[in-house]
Amino acid sequence: MKLSWLQTVQGVVTVSIRGERQEELVNEATSEKIGLSAIRCTKQGELECEVTVGDFFRLRPHLKRTGCRIHVKERRGLPFWLRKLERRKFFAAGLFLFFVGLYALSSLVWTIEVKGNEKLTRDQIMQAAQEEGVYPFQWSFRMKELDDISKHLVAKLPGVSWIGVDRQGTKVTIQVVESTTPPPLPLYSPRHLVASVDAVVTEVRAETGKPLVAKNRKVKKGDILISGIIGNDGNTKTVVAKGDVLGLVWYVYEIESPLNQKVKVYTGESKTKWHLLLGNRTLQVWGFGKPEFERYEAVETQHQLAWRNWTLPLGRVKEQLMEVREDVRRLSEEEAKQTGLLEAKAVILEKAGKDARIVEQNILHEKTENGKVYMKVFFEVEQSIAKERAIVQMQGE
Amino acid sequence: MRSISRKIRKLTADLLDVPQDVVFDLPRMTMIGNRQLYIENHRGVLQFSSDKLRLALSKGELEVGGSELVIRAIWTEEVFIEGQIDHIQLHGQGEGTK
Numbered sequence: 001m002k003l004s005w006l007q008t009v010q011g012v013v014t015v016s017i018r019g020e021r022q023e024e025l026v027n028e029a030t031s032e033k034i035g036l037s038a039i040r041c042t043k044q045g046e047l048e049c050e051v052t053v054g055d056f057f058r059l060r061p062h063l064k065r066t067g068c069r070i071h072v073k074e075r076r077g078l079p080f081w082l083r084k085l086e087r088r089k090f091f092a093a094g095l096f097l098f099f100v101g102l103y104a105l106s107s108l109v110w111t112i113e114v115k116g117n118e119k120l121t122r123d124q125i126m127q128a129a130q131e132e133g134v135y136p137f138q139w140s141f142r143m144k145e146l147d148d149i150s151k152h153l154v155a156k157l158p159g160v161s162w163i164g165v166d167r168q169g170t171k172v173t174i175q176v177v178e179s180t181t182p183p184p185l186p187l188y189s190p191r192h193l194v195a196s197v198d199a200v201v202t203e204v205r206a207e208t209g210k211p212l213v214a215k216n217r218k219v220k221k222g223d224i225l226i227s228g229i230i231g232n233d234g235n236t237k238t239v240v241a242k243g244d245v246l247g248l249v250w251y252v253y254e255i256e257s258p259l260n261q262k263v264k265v266y267t268g269e270s271k272t273k274w275h276l277l278l279g280n281r282t283l284q285v286w287g288f289g290k291p292e293f294e295r296y297e298a299v300e301t302q303h304q305l306a307w308r309n310w311t312l313p314l315g316r317v318k319e320q321l322m323e324v325r326e327d328v329r330r331l332s333e334e335e336a337k338q339t340g341l342l343e344a345k346a347v348i349l350e351k352a353g354k355d356a357r358i359v360e361q362n363i364l365h366e367k368t369e370n371g372k373v374y375m376k377v378f379f380e381v382e383q384s385i386a387k388e389r390a391i392v393q394m395q396g397e
Numbered sequence: 398m399r400s401i402s403r404k405i406r407k408l409t410a411d412l413l414d415v416p417q418d419v420v421f422d423l424p425r426m427t428m429i430g431n432r433q434l435y436i437e438n439h440r441g442v443l444q445f446s447s448d449k450l451r452l453a454l455s456k457g458e459l460e461v462g463g464s465e466l467v468i469r470a471i472w473t474e475e476v477f478i479e480g481q482i483d484h485i486q487l488h489g490q491g492e493g494t495k
Contacts (some may be wrong), residue, residue: 027441039468041447
């Protein structure tokens with residue numbers, strides 16, 4: 001008979017009962033809540049049944065009273081098994097050692113995996129990890145807290161922004177995230193910074209090199225502003241001069257600005273043409289014929305069939321022809337002057353660089369003739385005047 | 398006096414539609430084919446051998462005949478029998494069996 005786990009733990013004996021008043025014994029046992037199970041009769045007129053070890057001892061007094069005799073035939077379950085084990089000491093020791101070994105081997109660190117390293121070598125990381133007590137065949141319970149290990153590893157390894165240490169069973173994974181460093185600066189040959197135009201210096205900002213000019217100094221084109229040669233006589237060194245020099249530069253412009261200006265205007269009349277788009281060809285399908293107006297501008301809008309990221313070679317093109325008229329606008333003298341000045345300023349700023357600033361402007365001379373305004377304007381512009389010039393090493397010096 | 402109380406009990410059992418085994422302390426038997434038999438409300442074993450089992454009831458007795466009978470488990474009021482069961486007889490049930 002198959003035993004339940006509870007019976008196995010308690011231990012079950014199979015007993016045979018001899019005697020005249022077997023039924024009485026069964027009734028007494030039942031009323032005492034002694035669990036007899038699988039009661040069967042043998043051919044010799046004996047009663048066989050199974051009873052747990054505890055109940056077996058409780059059965060004893062009833063045996064005497066009913067005049068039955070009991071004989072244990074079979075013992076099963078944990079208590080008997082342990083008794084047997086006691087006699088087989090080496091087997092028991094082996095069993096115990098097996099479980100101890102299993103536990104011990106599974107609490108060792110067997111493998112260490114390093115992930116995500118590009119610049120750092122695996123050996124470098126393993127070396128640092130070993131100093132933190134993470135190495136193969138280390139007891140995992142002797143390892144420090146994983147958070148602490150990862151913190152210390154980040155401090156130890158250069159160029160690392162984050163390290164995650166994770167242990168799963170006998171495997172330790174070290175996930176490395178390396179920090180990205182900017183690419184190295186390009187190399188320059190030693191140079192001076194010289195003036196690109198004639199100017200009056202307003203500001204000198206030298207990063208490297210020896211500034212040779214000061215504020216309010218007048219410089220000519222080609223004068224050295226920041227020298228790339230530093231040090232006193234006999235003890236010099238060439239460097240890459242870096243920095244910026246601002247200066248006031250004078251410009252004189254002759255401006256002519258017409259009083260009549262041509263302006264393009266849409267009249268509002270339009271005509272629409274439709275084209276079918278196949279691959280890179282178009283086929284007109286709608287709006288044939290010339291428009292009723294002569295001057296026009298065409299505006300094309302293209303629609304292509306697409307689904308998610310897929311663009312199909314199929315679509316439509318809308319071409320809108322819009323009538324244009326050219327109007328002539330007459331400006332007053334003042335307006336023409338302003339437009340001319342604006343245009344001149346735009347030209348100067350383009351020439352002098354983005355961070356140039358117009359400090360002063362003076363109209364020197366102005367006249368209106370033949371529908372145009374003629375002007376001579378003086379601009380004072382503050383701009384960067386530094387220009388690089390390489391230092392040429394003299395041979396035999 | 399006892400017959401009066403029995404009549405009242407029968408009346409209530411009929412009126413309230415309560416199962417008879419609850420009211421009259423009668424055995425309730427559950428049988429699975431001829432292999433297993435589950436008897437509730439018995440009053441002890443009278444005789445047991447591999448081909449015959451006699452159980453005492455509150456009134457009368459129950460006889461189970463068959464071969465290779467085994468009492469799988471027994472409790473104070475229930476008994477669970479296995480084996481090949483051929484017949485079941487009830488003796489001395491009196492007017493309850495009418």
